[in-house]
Amino acid sequence: MEDYGYGGSDDEYSDGVYDDDHDECQEDEDEQKYYCTRPPSCKFIRKESLLAAQKDDLKRTMDLLSLKEHNARTLLMHYRWDVDNVLTSFVEKGKEHLCAKAGISLTDSSSFSSSHVLTDTTCEICYNEFPTDEMTTMECGHIFCDEYNRRVKWCPSVPSCGNAIRAENDEYCEVECLCGLQFCFSCSSEAHSPCSCLMWELWLRKCKDDSETGDWIIANAKSCPKCSKPVEKNGGCNLVRCICGQPFCWLCGGATGLAHTWTSIANHACGQYKKDLEPKTTNSENDILRYSHYYYRYKSHAQSLKAEEDLIKRLRQKMDTLESGEFVAKDNSWITDGFTRLTLSRRILCYTYPFAFFMFGGVLFKNEMTQEETTIKQRLFEYHQQQLEKNIEGLSMFLEKPFEKYPAQEVSEIRMKIIALTSATNNLCEKLYDCIDNELLGPLQQTTHIIAPYRSGGVEKASEILENCSTETG
Structure with missing residues (x-):
C-alpha cells in the first residue's frame, strides 16, 4: 500500500491555504514567532x-x-x-x-x-x-x-512521580510535568483542548459504550472500495492507495481519482457531517451514524499522530545527509520546526471532532441555540477545521518527501514551502481557537465549557518551585 498526501502538484501555491506573504520568509524573525516566549505560568514541585x-x-x-x-x-x-x-x-x-x-x-x-x-x-x-x-x-x-x-494539583502519572503542579494564573490550562506527562490541569485527564473538560468526560464515556460503537467501527483498517481487501495505513497522510491500484480517502473510505492537489482530492470532500445524506433509518441508527462519523475521524488522526512519531527519526537522518551534502544551510531548524508544528496541530485537530460532536449535537446547548444558529455555527467551525486539516496534510506530505536527495535548488524550494506551511498552520490554529472562544462558546450563557487557551509552543512545561515556594504568590 502506498500513502499519498493531499496533493502532488508542487506548483499550485497561488490558491493554497497559507498566505503567500510568507514567501519572503523573514526566516529568523518568523521562526521565532512560532513558539510562545512568555514565562511559564505553571510550576512543578519536586x-x-x-x-x-x-x-x-x-x-x-x-x-x-x-x-x-x-x-x-x-x-x-x-x-x-x-x-x-x-x-x-x-x-x-x-x-x-x-x-x-x-x-x-x-x-x-x-x-x-x-x-x-x-x-x-x-x-x-x-x-x-x-x-x-x-x-x-x-x-x-x-x-x-x-x-x-x-x-495546585498532583501529577496524575501512574505510577506516581510524586510531583505536584501549581498553576500561577489560570486553572484552565494544560501542563507538562517534569516526568513528561501532559495533562489538563482542571480535570487531571489527558490534554484535550479544544474540548472542554465536560465534553471530554462525556466523549470518553461514550467511547466505552460498546453498544453504540459496534464491530463495524474499525479503527485500524479500511476496506478498499474496489476489491474489498483490508488496507492498513502506515503513514500520516489520509490519501491512500490499495495494492490493487485504487486510490481512496482514508477518512471516509470513498473511492477517488488520481487528480488532486496538495490541499484536496479532486471532486471529493468528506470533512463535513451531512445529515441529508443519511439513509432513511431510525433515530437510534442515525445517532450511531453520526457518532461513527466523528469517532472515525478522531481515531484516524490519532493514528496518524502515532504514525508520525517515527517521522522525527527519519527527519534527523535527512538533516545529517543535508549537512554533509552540497546544500549547506546555516540552520536546518525549519525541519524540526515543521515536525513540531505538524504534531502539535494534528493533536488539536484530533480533539476537534469530539468537540464538534457535542457542540452541534443538539443536546448540551439545545436551550441556547436554535437549529438555524446551530447550522450556521457548524458551517463556520467546519470551514476552519477543514482549512487546518488541509494545511496539516500538506505539511505532512512535504516533510515525508525525500528532499535530502534533491538538488540544492529543489531543497531550497521545499524549505520555503515547509516554513510557509508551518507559519500558516500556526495561524489557522489560532483562528480556530478564536472561532471557538468568540463565535461558538462565547455568546452562550454557560460557564461549564471553558477551554484551555491555544499555546503556539504546545503544552506548557512547568518550571520548578524552589525551597522559597512558601513566599511565592500566584
Missing part, C-alpha cells in the same frame, strides 16, 4: 520541595481553623492534603463536623476577634487583592479567596 509546600499548607490550616499543629496535620492527612476540600467542608458543615470526621478531639480553643470590614479584599492565603464578593469570611475572622487552592 519531592524535596514538597516539605516546604506542606509546611505552608499546615500553617494556613492552623491559622484559619485555630488548630494546634498536630491536629492540623492530622486533618490535612485525612483529607489528603487537599486544603480546598478542608475549607469547603468547614464552610458547609462547620469545624466540629470537620474535625470529628478526621478523628480529632477538640479542646476549648481561643477564637480570633474579627476586625475585617466589607471593603477588605486582601486574601490572607495568597495575599492578592480580590473583589469583596469573591472572598469568603470565616467564623474565625479570616478572609480568603476560593482561587488559590484550586491552583
Whole structure:
C-alpha cells in the first residue's frame, strides 16, 4: 500500500491555504514567532520541595481553623492534603463536623476577634487583592479567596512521580510535568483542548459504550472500495492507495481519482457531517451514524499522530545527509520546526471532532441555540477545521518527501514551502481557537465549557518551585 498526501502538484501555491506573504520568509524573525516566549505560568514541585509546600499548607490550616499543629496535620492527612476540600467542608458543615470526621478531639480553643470590614479584599492565603464578593469570611475572622487552592494539583502519572503542579494564573490550562506527562490541569485527564473538560468526560464515556460503537467501527483498517481487501495505513497522510491500484480517502473510505492537489482530492470532500445524506433509518441508527462519523475521524488522526512519531527519526537522518551534502544551510531548524508544528496541530485537530460532536449535537446547548444558529455555527467551525486539516496534510506530505536527495535548488524550494506551511498552520490554529472562544462558546450563557487557551509552543512545561515556594504568590 502506498500513502499519498493531499496533493502532488508542487506548483499550485497561488490558491493554497497559507498566505503567500510568507514567501519572503523573514526566516529568523518568523521562526521565532512560532513558539510562545512568555514565562511559564505553571510550576512543578519536586519531592524535596514538597516539605516546604506542606509546611505552608499546615500553617494556613492552623491559622484559619485555630488548630494546634498536630491536629492540623492530622486533618490535612485525612483529607489528603487537599486544603480546598478542608475549607469547603468547614464552610458547609462547620469545624466540629470537620474535625470529628478526621478523628480529632477538640479542646476549648481561643477564637480570633474579627476586625475585617466589607471593603477588605486582601486574601490572607495568597495575599492578592480580590473583589469583596469573591472572598469568603470565616467564623474565625479570616478572609480568603476560593482561587488559590484550586491552583495546585498532583501529577496524575501512574505510577506516581510524586510531583505536584501549581498553576500561577489560570486553572484552565494544560501542563507538562517534569516526568513528561501532559495533562489538563482542571480535570487531571489527558490534554484535550479544544474540548472542554465536560465534553471530554462525556466523549470518553461514550467511547466505552460498546453498544453504540459496534464491530463495524474499525479503527485500524479500511476496506478498499474496489476489491474489498483490508488496507492498513502506515503513514500520516489520509490519501491512500490499495495494492490493487485504487486510490481512496482514508477518512471516509470513498473511492477517488488520481487528480488532486496538495490541499484536496479532486471532486471529493468528506470533512463535513451531512445529515441529508443519511439513509432513511431510525433515530437510534442515525445517532450511531453520526457518532461513527466523528469517532472515525478522531481515531484516524490519532493514528496518524502515532504514525508520525517515527517521522522525527527519519527527519534527523535527512538533516545529517543535508549537512554533509552540497546544500549547506546555516540552520536546518525549519525541519524540526515543521515536525513540531505538524504534531502539535494534528493533536488539536484530533480533539476537534469530539468537540464538534457535542457542540452541534443538539443536546448540551439545545436551550441556547436554535437549529438555524446551530447550522450556521457548524458551517463556520467546519470551514476552519477543514482549512487546518488541509494545511496539516500538506505539511505532512512535504516533510515525508525525500528532499535530502534533491538538488540544492529543489531543497531550497521545499524549505520555503515547509516554513510557509508551518507559519500558516500556526495561524489557522489560532483562528480556530478564536472561532471557538468568540463565535461558538462565547455568546452562550454557560460557564461549564471553558477551554484551555491555544499555546503556539504546545503544552506548557512547568518550571520548578524552589525551597522559597512558601513566599511565592500566584
